[in-house]
Amino acid sequence: MIRDWVSPHRIGLLLVALGVVIWAAVSMRWDWIPRYAGLGLEGIWRTLWLLALSLLIGGALAVPLGLAQAAGPAFLALPARWFCTVIRGTPLLLQLWLIYFGLGSLFPQFPSIRQSELWPYLRQAWPYALLALSLSYAGYEGEVMRGAFKSVPQGQLEAGRAFGLSRFAVLRRIWLPQALARALPTLGGEAILQLKATPLVATITVIEIYAVASRVRQDTFIIYEPLLLLALIYMAIAGVIALGFRWLERRFTRGLG
Amino acid sequence: MLDWLFQTWPGLEASAALLSLEPPGWGGNLLRGALNSVIIALGAFTLGCVIGIFGALGKLSGGPVTRDLLSIYTTVVRAVPELVLILLLYYAGTDLLNQFLRLLGYRPIEISGLAAGIGVLGIVQGAYATEVLRGAIQSVQRGQTEAARAFGMTPFQTFRRITFPAMLPLALPGLSNLWLIATKDTALLAIVGFSELTLETRQAAGSTRAYFTFFLAAGALYLIMTLVSGRIFGWIEARYRRGQAGARA
Numbered sequence: 001m002i003r004d005w006v007s008p009h010r011i012g013l014l015l016v017a018l019g020v021v022i023w024a025a026v027s028m029r030w031d032w033i034p035r036y037a038g039l040g041l042e043g044i045w046r047t048l049w050l051l052a053l054s055l056l057i058g059g060a061l062a063v064p065l066g067l068a069q070a071a072g073p074a075f076l077a078l079p080a081r082w083f084c085t086v087i088r089g090t091p092l093l094l095q096l097w098l099i100y101f102g103l104g105s106l107f108p109q110f111p112s113i114r115q116s117e118l119w120p121y122l123r124q125a126w127p128y129a130l131l132a133l134s135l136s137y138a139g140y141e142g143e144v145m146r147g148a149f150k151s152v153p154q155g156q157l158e159a160g161r162a163f164g165l166s167r168f169a170v171l172r173r174i175w176l177p178q179a180l181a182r183a184l185p186t187l188g189g190e191a192i193l194q195l196k197a198t199p200l201v202a203t204i205t206v207i208e209i210y211a212v213a214s215r216v217r218q219d220t221f222i223i224y225e226p227l228l229l230l231a232l233i234y235m236a237i238a239g240v241i242a243l244g245f246r247w248l249e250r251r252f253t254r255g256l257g
Numbered sequence: 258m259l260d261w262l263f264q265t266w267p268g269l270e271a272s273a274a275l276l277s278l279e280p281p282g283w284g285g286n287l288l289r290g291a292l293n294s295v296i297i298a299l300g301a302f303t304l305g306c307v308i309g310i311f312g313a314l315g316k317l318s319g320g321p322v323t324r325d326l327l328s329i330y331t332t333v334v335r336a337v338p339e340l341v342l343i344l345l346l347y348y349a350g351t352d353l354l355n356q357f358l359r360l361l362g363y364r365p366i367e368i369s370g371l372a373a374g375i376g377v378l379g380i381v382q383g384a385y386a387t388e389v390l391r392g393a394i395q396s397v398q399r400g401q402t403e404a405a406r407a408f409g410m411t412p413f414q415t416f417r418r419i420t421f422p423a424m425l426p427l428a429l430p431g432l433s434n435l436w437l438i439a440t441k442d443t444a445l446l447a448i449v450g451f452s453e454l455t456l457e458t459r460q461a462a463g464s465t466r467a468y469f470t471f472f473l474a475a476g477a478l479y480l481i482m483t484l485v486s487g488r489i490f491g492w493i494e495a496r497y498r499r500g501q502a503g504a505r506a
Contacts, residue, residue, distance in 0.1 A: 007321070009320075009322050009325070010321075010325070012322075013325055013326075085480075086476070086480060088483075090441070090476045090479040091441040091442075091443075091455060092444075093444040093447065093448075093455055094444060094458070094472060094476055094479065097459060098468070098469070098476065101463075101468040102469045195338075196337070197338070199340045199341065200340065200445075210340065223348050224349070227341060227345045231337045231341050231342075231345065234341065238337075239336070
């Protein structure tokens, strides 16, 4: 491993990379960073919680979606399959705009919604962003979970039933844990894809990190520096996600043959 | 039939009028946008496949420096949002091209949205295609290429006659996935102002305030594109798998 890193061409490449970094630090403009640091941190925080919440909600929706397709009766399986097909067959940007502009123009027409306690939230953009991101993740993951549920050997479920476990207990203790463990590598990749989908919410006025970078560009007319820093930030987050899922995989796939 | 439908569903006639192809309706704009989307997706997918073939060959049989550079390319593209890459490559690409032209003594030019969209999405697709094709080429048995070499074929002949046809059925599921991503990624060009389907839809919806009508219609158009191309890829896959024993999906 270490020897890989000190082979001559790697050292050469590292020196080139170091040179590029030094050149970028010296001759590019970074003086805007202190002014926008606070805004940037808020943006990163908003990106992170949008990502985390949409992964949680979408993941929770994906389990019944996958289960309905893998083992459900036709009146549940068909709608679940259609939901996944429609979500996966249309761009997220379109879904986001449909939800934000469509629902957003529909809701104010009903006085009962305007007077409800949810209205202060429904007037903001982030609930729509969260809804669109969660539904999209649920659509993609429902498909993944369908395959995962199907890949658990039938004999295990039968053994559970033979031990006198109820159908729900079989699902909770045998079927779901094994399906999740099998889906983990795919879920990790999908989580990074979801991270890459978050900047779309900037188009409906949610100020996350991409929107902050766009604002720097518009305020200062500096083009490359904010975008490069933004790319670095996304790469760092993606790296953390990849490491996290690798740890989860090591931890939870030990028992799988 | 139609009258009966309009009577039972009062909003439908207004929606149909909004979507009609003649100028008061916006259907023509939507279809033009859809055509633009398909052209960009086709161009980007083709460019991506070309980059992918060279990238995969470089990763498998290139020198150490080529391999490292290619893995930087695929890692960066797969970790940074497409939207950021589109902006970076668009600005950087126009800048570099114009500086190059200035060196040669030409006047700077404005790059068309179509060319820029195809170029940028193609570079993004190329990174994914590199990985797909690398996996497919790797799973072609060594004995087959060695036999080809033993028959005296040049490396290029070996690739064209043996490796390429043998890896194609293995690569097709991944490539069909990439094509679907390409059609959906064209929507991102709406944000940089290129008038493909999503942007046309938003303009139509914004000026008529009929958001649901237009967004649902555009969704149906995208769905038709993806379902039809899924069917086509299914045919192609069935065709190229014919010779393979026991390799049914």
